[in-house]
Amino acid sequence: MSSTMRALVLADGRLAYHSDHPQPEPGPGEALVRVTRAGICATDLEMQRGYHPFTGVLGHEFTGVVARAPEPGWEGRRVAGEINIGCGECDECRAHGPAHCARRSALGIRGRDGVFAEYVALPLANLHAVPDNVSDDAAVFVEPLAAACSLLERAQIRPSIRVALLGAGRLGLLCAQVLALTGCDLTVVGRHTPGLELLRGWGIAGRDARREPLDDLARACDVVVDCTGSPDGFAQALDWLRPRGTLLLKSTYHGLPQADLSRVVVDELTIAGSRCGPFEPALRLLASGQVRVEEMIAARYPLEEGVAALERAGESGVLKVVLDI
Amino acid sequence: MSSTMRALVLADGRLAYHSDHPQPEPGPGEALVRVTRAGICATDLEMQRGYHPFTGVLGHEFTGVVARAPEPGWEGRRVAGEINIGCGECDECRAHGPAHCARRSALGIRGRDGVFAEYVALPLANLHAVPDNVSDDAAVFVEPLAAACSLLERAQIRPSIRVALLGAGRLGLLCAQVLALTGCDLTVVGRHTPGLELLRGWGIAGRDARREPLDDLARACDVVVDCTGSPDGFAQALDWLRPRGTLLLKSTYHGLPQADLSRVVVDELTIAGSRCGPFEPALRLLASGQVRVEEMIAARYPLEEGVAALERAGESGVLKVVLDI
Numbered sequence: 001m002s003s004t005m006r007a008l009v010l011a012d013g014r015l016a017y018h019s020d021h022p023q024p025e026p027g028p029g030e031a032l033v034r035v036t037r038a039g040i041c042a043t044d045l046e047m048q049r050g051y052h053p054f055t056g057v058l059g060h061e062f063t064g065v066v067a068r069a070p071e072p073g074w075e076g077r078r079v080a081g082e083i084n085i086g087c088g089e090c091d092e093c094r095a096h097g098p099a100h101c102a103r104r105s106a107l108g109i110r111g112r113d114g115v116f117a118e119y120v121a122l123p124l125a126n127l128h129a130v131p132d133n134v135s136d137d138a139a140v141f142v143e144p145l146a147a148a149c150s151l152l153e154r155a156q157i158r159p160s161i162r163v164a165l166l167g168a169g170r171l172g173l174l175c176a177q178v179l180a181l182t183g184c185d186l187t188v189v190g191r192h193t194p195g196l197e198l199l200r201g202w203g204i205a206g207r208d209a210r211r212e213p214l215d216d217l218a219r220a221c222d223v224v225v226d227c228t229g230s231p232d233g234f235a236q237a238l239d240w241l242r243p244r245g246t247l248l249l250k251s252t253y254h255g256l257p258q259a260d261l262s263r264v265v266v267d268e269l270t271i272a273g274s275r276c277g278p279f280e281p282a283l284r285l286l287a288s289g290q291v292r293v294e295e296m297i298a299a300r301y302p303l304e305e306g307v308a309a310l311e312r313a314g315e316s317g318v319l320k321v322v323l324d325i
Numbered sequence: 326m327s328s329t330m331r332a333l334v335l336a337d338g339r340l341a342y343h344s345d346h347p348q349p350e351p352g353p354g355e356a357l358v359r360v361t362r363a364g365i366c367a368t369d370l371e372m373q374r375g376y377h378p379f380t381g382v383l384g385h386e387f388t389g390v391v392a393r394a395p396e397p398g399w400e401g402r403r404v405a406g407e408i409n410i411g412c413g414e415c416d417e418c419r420a421h422g423p424a425h426c427a428r429r430s431a432l433g434i435r436g437r438d439g440v441f442a443e444y445v446a447l448p449l450a451n452l453h454a455v456p457d458n459v460s461d462d463a464a465v466f467v468e469p470l471a472a473a474c475s476l477l478e479r480a481q482i483r484p485s486i487r488v489a490l491l492g493a494g495r496l497g498l499l500c501a502q503v504l505a506l507t508g509c510d511l512t513v514v515g516r517h518t519p520g521l522e523l524l525r526g527w528g529i530a531g532r533d534a535r536r537e538p539l540d541d542l543a544r545a546c547d548v549v550v551d552c553t554g555s556p557d558g559f560a561q562a563l564d565w566l567r568p569r570g571t572l573l574l575k576s577t578y579h580g581l582p583q584a585d586l587s588r589v590v591v592d593e594l595t596i597a598g599s600r601c602g603p604f605e606p607a608l609r610l611l612a613s614g615q616v617r618v619e620e621m622i623a624a625r626y627p628l629e630e631g632v633a634a635l636e637r638a639g640e641s642g643v644l645k646v647v648l649d650i
Contacts, residue, residue: 092568096569099568099593100568100569100592100593154593219427234586243417243424243425244421244425249586249589249590250590251590252587252590252591261559261574261577261596261598262577263598264574264596264597264598265574265575265576265577265598265599265600266577266598266600267425267598268424268425268479268597268598268599268600269597269598270595270596270597270598271586271589271595271596271597272589272593272594272595272596273586273588273589273590273591273592273593273594273595274590274593275590275591275593
């Protein structure tokens with residue numbers, strides 16, 4: 001007889017709170033983690049809206065405590081967890097890890113129950129111990145902060161270059177902080193007041209796209225990062241690049257942007273997509289206080305009110321919504 | 326009283342042969358080159374069709390003999406010439422040369438008379454001596470071959486990777502030969518018989534897009550090069566990339582391709598545009614016989630019949646058309 005747990009389950013495009021969902025059964029090499037806190041991100045909202053088909057427990061940003069592990073030393077440790085689980089056998093897995101394995105599952109996204117629940121099962125290899133001076137609230141940001149760090153893996157952001165970032169939302173604010181660490185000449189362009197206010201507090205130049213002139217950005221930036229996920233954002237980002245510049249795409253797009261790719265050839269531009277990132281650098285940046293995340297929390301809800309929490313997270317201008325599990 | 330010359334002149338979208346066009350007057354630091362042979366490329370045809378506004382002598386692929394030079398040692402030398410002329414003063418010129426100078430002119434393309442004429446004026450800095458063992462016919466290919474070489478500047482084409490090239494036309498055949506030099510696993514996909522036949526003779530795998538299956542290319546290529554300039558080509562090229570793959574765009578596009586850029590993010594793809602390339606490597610590849618170009622000549626016309634020559638070059642499946650000046 002298996003135990004049950006509380007969980008937020010997506011099925012047939014409907015999200016519902018269950019008080020008696022079956023607890024996950026860890027497979028070989030997997031640990032059972034008691035989730036303590038989880039974060040809601042755009043991908044969760046997109047899945048709820050049906051952009052990616054998924055059935056099961058939603059959620060992939062979390063921190064928790066290891067309840068059971070196949071190796072000694074892990075039980076009772078506070079952890080964050082990488083979300084991709086590969087087959088471990090294909091060329092891709094062996095050469096580069098699980099992120100692009102064709103048979104991969106991904107926590108709460110693809111073929112595997114996620115973290116909006118009391119327990120989650122994950123391979124030990126996916127777990128990272130959270131340093132003592134990183135709070136549970138901060139640890140919830142490790143996954144998206146790792147995704148932001150991947151920008152620096154995809155392009156060399158040098159101190160002397162001009163960089164523009166489109167989007168001052170949940171992901172944009174993390175990307176902005178990571179980019180600012182390089183000392184580059186960074187301008188963040190956003191539409192939502194709470195994000196622009198946080199940027200001001202952090203000493204990062206932010207502009208309100210609805211009110212402030214942006215003409216000086218045209219063909220002036222070495223690197224532009226698009227965190228909007230909108231076709232308009234893509235077109236604007238392209239316009240801001242100088243010749244030989246690089247456009248980093250950080251969000252998936254709905255609908256197909258019509259892109260003037262002639263400019264990509266004539267001006268020899270580079271467009272590079274970036275998805276998941278490395279956890280250890282993200283943990284280091286949180287432990288050292290170089291990236292500030294707790295002030296990005298806009299609201300917190302108990303798991304039981306998860307449906308309302310996702311509704312709130314989907315409202316315009318709302319930053320991170322956290323679930324207390 | 327200035328001298329006149331024979332020339333093919335584009336004005337108000339009409340190309341016409343003139344027997345009494347004014348000879349160009351070389352500016353400071355410029356040489357006067359007597360053009361001996363010139364090549365017609367897709368850009369010439371596009372300008373004739375009105376895709377880029379231009380008035381003046383058309384043409385930018387050529388070889389010739391220096392008639393007058395501001396420095397000793399140049400007169401009488403056989404040369405090829407780079408096509409971009411920058412202001413020489415802006416940051417872009419000083420850091421990277423003239424290719425992306427905002428005030429640049431380009432031979433027969435932008436603000437400067439081209440080479441479908443008896444004489445052309447060009448800065449000495451743009452000229453490259455043609456080695457004795459490179460024929461006039463071969464030297465006409467230096468400019469597009471340099472553009473093909475730029476692929477290897479934009480991405481690392483390693484011997485162990487799988488590469489697909491879309492397009493077996495004038496530019497595609499040069500790109501195919503340059504890519505093949507790396508030892509990579511190259512497949513060229515084209516629609517025109519003459520190009521596919523040349524590839525066969527060169528020992529490069531070519532497939533007829535209309536007749537042969539292409540399923541094995543799906544998500545299988547590390548690098549895809551698009552030489553088609555068509556929105557369909559772009560979409561197909563994207564489909565052939567494996568995760569973390571690179572799409573190199575070699576032709577400008579008319580119309581805006583609708584691109585599923587979500588794949589660029591999810592699979593962390595890179596799209597990079599490439600335009601002009603380095604002349605010296607192209608000359609070395611011609612001098613050593615590592616790239617074969619003379620068999621790509623489909624027809625030759627005297628300058629007087631230049632209008633008919635461009636018509637011929639615009640026919641489907643016709644490779645390089647050469648003008649004898």
